[in-house]
Amino acid sequence: MGFEIRRPQLLAARPSPASAAGEAPLFKRSSSREWEGRAARYFFFLCAALSIFTTVGIVVSLFSQALAFFGEVSVWEFLTGTRWSPILKPNSYGVLPLVGGTLLVSALAALVALPLGLGTAIFLAEYAPDRLRRVIKPVLEILAGIPTVVYGYFALTFVTPLLQIVFPDMIVFNALSAGLVMGIMIIPMVSSLSEDAMMAVPRSLRQAAYALGATRMEVSLRVVVPAALSGIVASFILAISRAIGETMLVTIAAGATPNLTWNPLDSIQAMTAYIVQVSLGEAAHGSLEYNTIFAVGLLLFMMTLLMSLLGQWVVHRWREEY
């Protein structure tokens, strides 16, 4: 009965000419509302379309310029050559030293970020009392919000000198320092996504484990982490793609020496750092030298694309229902 009393009040409260005239056309659409709905739809479509067009534009420009490069250098030579010297003669266009540099730094970063990030996530999700969690989470978000150029100079001017105490022969620009700092940089990505995945594991599973006499450690490692594994692995993959694409830090701290090496104390050049170097240099627009950056950029794009496809596959494949 209550709503029957309420209803006329509701209509009366709405300033509409129809109710003022004494009749209330209940379900008639007002044309202004209809227009509003249509406008909103187009606006949101435009928002979505913009990012799609941008992506398509990037891919097209990458491909077309890279195509110009591959007209002169074979894909095979590019992908398998072990010497990268597009500027100094004799010229050589083997991209492996750049790929190696990127992978070396990313691997170092992963070595730091995956265990520490996962450990942080386990602590936050399973151990930390609420009050502590409320302190740690914002701090991690600050860590994630620091501009990468700051991390770059942190590596170059703080971490490298520290490392030189341990390795006195190490040169100033090196993969180790950049890799370690990049690892710290991507910890929040791993920890926050992994924590989300672990928090999504139902409490009932934890209770079941506790009720069987499992310790907190056993509940975390044998129940929660396996149940959240797809999210955790996805966070790993995302963080590694981030490391592969990271530019500023490696440009500043890792050096500009294309160098196919597994020694982290060496100076290297990452793919992104090379692109920066050439785009800031004096290479003539349209020259072979200039076009190398599109070939390298395309390869980089392929690598991160592959990582995110891998991520999607993992999430889909390892999804555990609970």
Next chain:
Amino acid sequence: MDRREVVLKADRLRVWYGSFLAIKDVDFQAKVGMVTALIGPSGCGKSTLLRSFNRMNDLIPSVKIGGSVEFRGRNIYDSSVDPTELRSRIGMVFQKPNPFPKSIFDNVAFGLRVNGYTGDIYEAVERSLRQAALWEEVKDRLNKSAFALSGGQQQRLCIARALAVEPEVVLMDEPASALDPIATLAIEQLIRELSRVYTIVIVTHNMQQAARVSDETAFLMVDDDRAGYLVEHGDTQQIFTNPKDERTEAYITGRFS
């Protein structure tokens, strides 16, 4: 009332969540090899009482306990008691089936592994599944996911999982409330079977179920202060046919719920 040995004994038990008193001054006993049912209206604290027997309430940060709970004569809230150890001796089955997202085998083996079982795990898993009357249905697919089972089978799997660590007491928190009538019947038969070996305390909303499966029944109630308390505890037969307290009679005859 039966004069068997008392396994679990609550003495003037009070449980607070923060400043909220959930149950007050509950005296309760569960005797060896018996099924004791906890019945009462919603919010009377029967689940809270059940969870204080294996210290599952400890997992809630704000919980406080007054009075004592003795398990085989020892106060389980004594600082020298390891709740992890305690829980391996007092098992629990929950309201909704909550198997781990693992294989059927690994579900049952979980408790054995975390408790460092040194015997033959396969044998123990088979024994537990047989005890839970599930072996014949799953013996050919032990490595399949537990989620492939029906709700009733999942709940029997959870019972098997609890039995695997050979507890002395099994606590059941409305174990059949999420199941259909046929699965419920299977669980009830299982409870009767298990009572030959285990001491069982079961919370149930369903009074027919309490009457069917239990030897003794405790009736809890709650007043306007929202703190649950024990009204009457006796042989199930007596509680359902000749209750001493008129509030018990009002409840079992359905005058309030």
